[in-house]
Amino acid sequence: MYNLWLGIFFVIVNFALFLLCYRLFGRMGLYAWVGFATVLANLQVVKTIEMFGLVMTLGNTIYASIYLTSDLLNEKYGEKAAKKAVWFGFFSLIATTIIMQLVLRFEPVETDMAHESLTVLFEVMPQLAIGSLSAYLLSQFVDVKLYSWLKKKCPRPEQLWIRNNGSTLVSQLLDTLTFCTIAFWGLYPLDVWLEILLTTYLIKFVVSAAATPVLYIARRMKVAEE
Numbered sequence: 747m748y749n750l751w752l753g754i755f756f757v758i759v760n761f762a763l764f765l766l767c768y769r770l771f772g773r774m775g776l777y778a779w780v781g782f783a784t785v786l787a788n789l790q791v792v793k794t795i796e797m798f799g800l801v802m803t804l805g806n807t808i809y810a811s812i813y814l815t816s817d818l819l820n821e822k823y824g825e826k827a828a829k830k831a832v833w834f835g836f837f838s839l840i841a842t843t844i845i846m847q848l849v850l851r852f853e854p855v856e857t858d859m860a861h862e863s864l865t866v867l868f869e870v871m872p873q874l875a876i877g878s879l880s881a882y883l884l885s886q887f888v889d890v891k892l893y894s895w896l897k898k899k900c901p902r903p904e905q906l907w908i909r910n911n912g913s914t915l916v917s918q919l920l921d922t923l924t925f926c927t928i929a930f931w932g933l934y935p936l937d938v939w940l941e942i943l944l945t946t947y948l949i950k951f952v953v954s955a956a957a958t959p960v961l962y963i964a965r966r967m968k969v970a971e972e
Contacts, residue, residue, distance in 0.1 A: 749797045753807075757953060760807050761960045764814065765967070772969040773823060776815050780831045781838035783808045783815070788839060788878050789867060791929075794942070801938055802945035810953040813914050816886060817893055818964050821906065825894045832886040836879060843875040877929030885921030889913045906965065907958050914954045922947040 767775040790805035812835060820828040846868040854861040892913035900908045926943045934942065 749795055753797065757807050757956065760811055761957060764811055765960065765964060768818075768964055769967055769969055773819070773827070775969075776819055777831055777834050780812055780815050780835040783812050784835040784839045784878075784882065785842045787812070788842075788875065791878075792867065797945075800945050801941045802949060803942055806946055806949040807953050810918070810950045810957065812886070813889055813918065813954055814910075814957045814961060816890060817910050817913065818961055820890060820893045820897070821909070821961070821965055825890060828890045828893070829887070832883070832890065835886070836883060839875055839879060839882070877925045877927070880928055881921040881923075881925035884924055885917040888920055889917035892916060906962060910958055910961055911955055915951060918950045918954065919947060922950065 764779060767779050769775075771778065787805040787809035790808065791803045793804045794801055795804060796802075816828045816831050819831050846864070850861075850865060850868060890913075893909055896909040896912050900912075922943060926939065926946060930939055930942060933939075
C-alpha cells in the first residue's frame with residue numbers, strides 16, 4: 747500500500763509542477779518540460795517496483811506528461827509547435843546520452859564517490875536510449891497526427907477529452923511495445939518482461955486519463971507570455 751499512496755502523491759506532484767512550469771514560462775516552459783521529462787523518464791525506468799502484486803518500472807508518470815505536453819501544444823499552438831517539442835525531446839535525450847558516456851570514460855581518483863553510481867545509472871543508457879528514441883519518435887508523431895485528426899473530427903472545446911485520450915490510447919501502446927522490446931528484451935525473464943509491458947502501458951494510460959482535467963486547466967490558464 748505504501749507504493750500505491752506514494753504513487754498517487756507522485757502523480758499529483760508531477761502534474762502540479764507541470765502546471766507551474768507552464769504558468770511561469772508559457773510555451774517555452776512546455777518545451778523545457780519535454781526536454782527534462784524525456785531524460786528523467788529514462789533514468790527512472792531503471793528502477794523496478796511492485797504495485798498490486800505486479801512488477802513495474804518507474805518513469806511512466808513523467809513520460810506520460812510528455813504526451814500531455816504535446817497535446818497541450820497542439821491544442822493551443824498548433825501541430826507545428828507540437829512537432830517542434832517532439833524534436834526537442836529527441837535532441838535532449840541524444841545529447842544527454844553522448845555527454846554522459848564521455849563522462850564515464852574519465853578515470854576517477856581513489857577518493858571519488860560518484861563514479862560507480864553514475865555507471866549504474868548511465869552505462870545502461872545507450873540501450874535504453876535506443877529503445878526510448880525509437881519508441882518516442884514513433885509514438886509522439888503518431889500522437890501529434892492523431893490529435894490533429896481528432897481535432898478536426900471533434901473540434902468542440904468540450905470534446906478535448908476525446909482528442910486527448912483517443913490519441914494517447916493508440917500512441918502509448920505503440921510506445922510501450924517498441925520500448926519494452928528494444929530496451930528490456932533479454933534483460934528479464936519472459937514472465938517479468940510481460941508484466942513490465944502490461945503494467946507500463948496500463949500505468950501510462952491511467953496517468954494520461956487522469957491528466958485530462960489538468961489539460962483542461964492548462965488550456966484556460968493565463969501564462970507569462972500572454
